[in-house]
Amino acid sequence: MTTDQLTKAIASTLKQNFxxxxxxxASGGTTLVPKTQGLTYRLLSAKLTRERSDRFVQSHIYEIRWLDADNIPEDLPDRFFEALETIEGEGMPYRATELRWKTWGEIPKLWVYYTMRTTKVSESSSPMQHLERRPTALKSPYE
Structure with a gap:
């Protein structure tokens, strides 16, 4: 799954569960001043690490923020955990490896970590083929 597909799956999951x-x-920048109510999501980090020549680990960290600091539901962390612990992408479930709930200033946020292992599929080579031998008539150089 690509980073873009994972981001769309997270957005879709949030819209379904809320x-x-x-x-x-989220708009660009490191600080977010809420001018609206609702949720924002953004990719904090994406990393691809090689484990072996044909195997890789993809790590993604997303930040989900609740924008209405005056109206925070008591069950908000639980609802976030339930919604984002396992998401559906490309017909496969993806499970979060870590979920961290934080309150930073007045804005509560959740950090969600997704880690995926992928294997590079090498092109299959065609099996060895048999060569066909045909006898050829040799002409004598003296003819």
């Missing part, structure tokens, strides 16, 4: 709450991608 249907009456606006879900927005």
């Amino acid at each position: 249907p009456n709450i606006p879900v927005h991608p």
Whole structure:
């Protein structure tokens, strides 16, 4: 799964699990001043590490923020955990390897870590083929 596909799966999951709450991608910058209510999501980090010549580890960290600091539901961390612990992408479930709930200033946030192992599929080589031998008539150099 690509980073873009994972981001779309997270956005879709948030919209399904919080249907009456606006879900927005976070705008650029490191500080976020909430001018609206709802949720924002953004990719904090994406890394691809080689384990072996044909195996890789993809690591992604996403930040989900609740924007209405005056109206934080008591069960918000539990709802985030339930929604994002396992997401569906490309017809396969992806499980978060870590979920961290934090309150930073007035804005609560959740960091979600997804780690995937992928294997590079090498092109299959065609099996060895048999050569066909045909006898050829040799002409004598003296003819």
